[in-house]
Amino acid sequence: MNKKELRLLATKLKNTEIENPIHIMEVCGTHTTQFFHTGVKDLFPENLFLIDGPGCPVCVTPNGYLDRAIEIARTHGVWLVTFGDMMRVPSSYSSLQQEKAAGVPIHIVYSPLDALTLAQENPEMQVVFLSIGFETTIPTEAVAVKRAKQENIKNFSLLTGNKLTPPAVEALLGSGEVKIDGFILPGHVSVITGIKGWRFVAEKFQKPCVIAGFDTQNLLVGTMALIHLIQNKSPEIVNEYSLVVTEEGNVKAQEIMEEVFEPTEAKWRGIGNIPISGMDLRNSFQDFDAKIRFPVTPPREIEPGGCRCGDVLRGLITPLQCPLFGKKCTPENPVGACMVSSEGSCAAYHKYQRF
Numbered sequence: 001m002n003k004k005e006l007r008l009l010a011t012k013l014k015n016t017e018i019e020n021p022i023h024i025m026e027v028c029g030t031h032t033t034q035f036f037h038t039g040v041k042d043l044f045p046e047n048l049f050l051i052d053g054p055g056c057p058v059c060v061t062p063n064g065y066l067d068r069a070i071e072i073a074r075t076h077g078v079w080l081v082t083f084g085d086m087m088r089v090p091s092s093y094s095s096l097q098q099e100k101a102a103g104v105p106i107h108i109v110y111s112p113l114d115a116l117t118l119a120q121e122n123p124e125m126q127v128v129f130l131s132i133g134f135e136t137t138i139p140t141e142a143v144a145v146k147r148a149k150q151e152n153i154k155n156f157s158l159l160t161g162n163k164l165t166p167p168a169v170e171a172l173l174g175s176g177e178v179k180i181d182g183f184i185l186p187g188h189v190s191v192i193t194g195i196k197g198w199r200f201v202a203e204k205f206q207k208p209c210v211i212a213g214f215d216t217q218n219l220l221v222g223t224m225a226l227i228h229l230i231q232n233k234s235p236e237i238v239n240e241y242s243l244v245v246t247e248e249g250n251v252k253a254q255e256i257m258e259e260v261f262e263p264t265e266a267k268w269r270g271i272g273n274i275p276i277s278g279m280d281l282r283n284s285f286q287d288f289d290a291k292i293r294f295p296v297t298p299p300r301e302i303e304p305g306g307c308r309c310g311d312v313l314r315g316l317i318t319p320l321q322c323p324l325f326g327k328k329c330t331p332e333n334p335v336g337a338c339m340v341s342s343e344g345s346c347a348a349y350h351k352y353q354r355f
């Protein structure tokens with residue numbers, strides 16, 4: 001699509017007439033940020049509302065996970081290895097950044113395979129990777145664990161907090177707490193799950209949905225397609241990211257995930273326990289489970305006072321409705337995880353819609 005066509009599409013979205021209010025949810029944190037960043041959210045016509053979903057892995061990881069990680073490092077003297085976004089997330093009593101400043105060895109990596117390399121290069125240290133991915137990163141974690149097993153690497157383990165996104169959407173729809181007329185589904189997760197991973201949204205809950213990519217064109221086309229489905233009362237799933245998303249998804253990635261991990265119940269910040277929404281290591285890979293290798297009793301989990309991350313993640317409020325937003329809670333001094341992560345709704349609102 002050239003610039004002229006893009007401009008025409010933008011005008012078309014802006015001038016779309018919507019009689020009855022339509023509430024659409026973008027499940028994914030990358031979409032949350034991109035709707036702001038591309039300016040597509042500013043083109044929303046009257047009566048079209050965007051609700052942010054629970055698709056940011058850092059945001060939905062409960063404090064208890066970080067509490068355990070910190071306790072493992074303090075008790076067992078291991079190296080914690082993490083993605084950078086996790087550093088400033090407040091735990092119940094501290095954060096990885098504070099722990100690092102206090103001398104706890106914490107390393108930042110860009111991939112689970114980097115963590116494995118760190119372990120190979122430092123055989124005298126126990127390396128614990130903080131594994132809190134969605135479908136987009138779990139397969140690479142599986143590759144790292146398989147490789148560690150094949151190469152008999154004894155100083156590498158995962159602290160698993162992985163999550164699957166379709167069960168969270170199912171839990172939100174099942175709760176009936178929030179009015180959602182349709183979904184913009186994450187393109188990158190769908191590359192792995194395939195269209196079939198989301199069919200329940202249309203078939204079981206009768207909600208239209210569109211799988212979309214992340215650039216301006218993807219968001220414009222995806223939003224227009226979703227409005228069309230909703231206005232025509234068509235509970236279908238449309239794939240607007242067909243260049244990379246197929247019906248079956250990435251079968252190889254699914255297979256390696258299945259081989260190394262098994263679906264379990266998982267706790268989501270603000271949502272609670274959701275059946276078969278986590279991915280824990282299977283028995284045959286338990287030697288790489290940091291929970292087993294480094295037993296600890298974490299302190300009592302507490303949520304930061306006044307933080308409404310849970311309500312934001314369930315789509316019940318926008319970040320602007322949190323009394324702490326922009327006052328006590330800012331990106332420089334975050335109170336909750338949603339203000340820290342680059343994919344967090346509160347961080348996105350603070351960056352783009354503060355005024």
Ligand code: SF4
Nearest residue numbers: 308309322329336346
């Ligand atoms: S603005 Fe801060 S305190 Fe409020 S919900 Fe977001 S992260 Fe929590």
